[in-house]
Amino acid sequence: MTVSAWEAFWLIVRREMRLSFRRPEQLIQPLVFFLIVTTLFPLGLSLQLSLLRDIAPGVLWVAALLSALLSLDFLFKSDADDGTLEQLALSGHGLTVIVAAKTLSHWLVTGLALVLVSPIVGTALGIPVEAFATMLVSLALGTLTLSWLGAIGAGLTIGLRRGNVLLSLIVLPLAMPLLIFGAGATDRAISGTNAAGALYLLAALCVFTCTLAPFAAAAALRITLE
């Protein structure tokens, strides 16, 4: 029975989703990390909501990037350890399709969950409700872009002993534009000015990485898997 590339894509997405929901700790741990990191800032800085509101976009975005980075460890690791990834690579479907399916489903369970939790964190940091829409959209675009960038990094560091630190070292410099535009958009929404420019730039980065990163990540896997 032959399976088209499109069918293979959805089969992998469904498999990944099913696996993730059977191991809910993988889903929950990055979210708890996100909550803990954002709790650290008020403890370390000040209890005043007025001050927190000034730094809220930065805190929120740095915490979101770090938490998304933490969850990248799950992206290929278990499949690489038990040989599933090699079987997928040998299945005859392009590695690009496989990588795209795995990354998209990874974002659906980690990135999207983080976006859904962010209003709680936003409220705690004093972000007004009017700014929530911008915050949610910017985080959704930002975490998706980070997942694509992270897929390249995760592909390059598979099988390395100290891969996790190296992964952060590689991905964080590439993710800095996301932080700038994402925190910028949220900042503007809080101050009530027009955030559309920053959101458009984030969307552009998202489309850019969606189209190119699967190929780069597949090339990375081809180097590290063989």
Added chain:
Amino acid sequence: MWTWFYKLASPPYVYGVAAALMPWFLGLALLTIGYGLIAGLGFAPPDYQQGDAFRIIYVHVPSAWMSEFVYTTMALAGGIALIWRIKVGHAVAAASAPIGASLTLLALVTGSMWGKPMWGTYWAWDPRLTSELILLFLYVGVMSLRSAFEDPARGDRAAALLAVVGAVNVPIIHYSVVWWNSLHQGATVAKLGKPSIAGSMLWPLLSMFVGFMLFYGAVLCLRLQGEVLNRERQSAWVREAIKS
């Protein structure tokens, strides 16, 4: 027509070319850097706004420019090595990375030394300084990735891919940082207007540019010889080259 290209893929040939070119690059680099330093530090008139402090541009600007040039060279060499499976490309990229990282560090240090008398602080989150810092992080990432693999061939290819991905990102990072700073303008740095530069200031600077470029060529040739010898240490021609 393509024979020169094929020749460049042969390690012994590249080793020979690098050995032959090295003294020329080094001699010319010493000449141009020597002229640039003497004319720039000794004879160029002090700037009407910045006084003698402006003279650091004779080191700062060429090193900042070269830091980007070396990154581009590294990414191109890595890309060529990945696409056509030319091992010498990996040797060029591996030899270039520490040079580029050092130049980036030099640009950052001289930049902050210039910042102290001009801005009153060693570090300001100026867009150019910040994107230079991110460039340093990219270099460190590429170098650490290369050394993290036990199999050097795999490390080479992983580092080459990362260098190419980074090269695509460098302009994005640069413009995002510029844009970010324009958001926060006001509290930060008072921008100094770019003075139209006088000839007596310009010629030493151009000479320094050429000198830094030649110096990179000389150090690259030297490091490339080492890289090629190390990578080909099992082959017969290396044993002969070392004997002679």
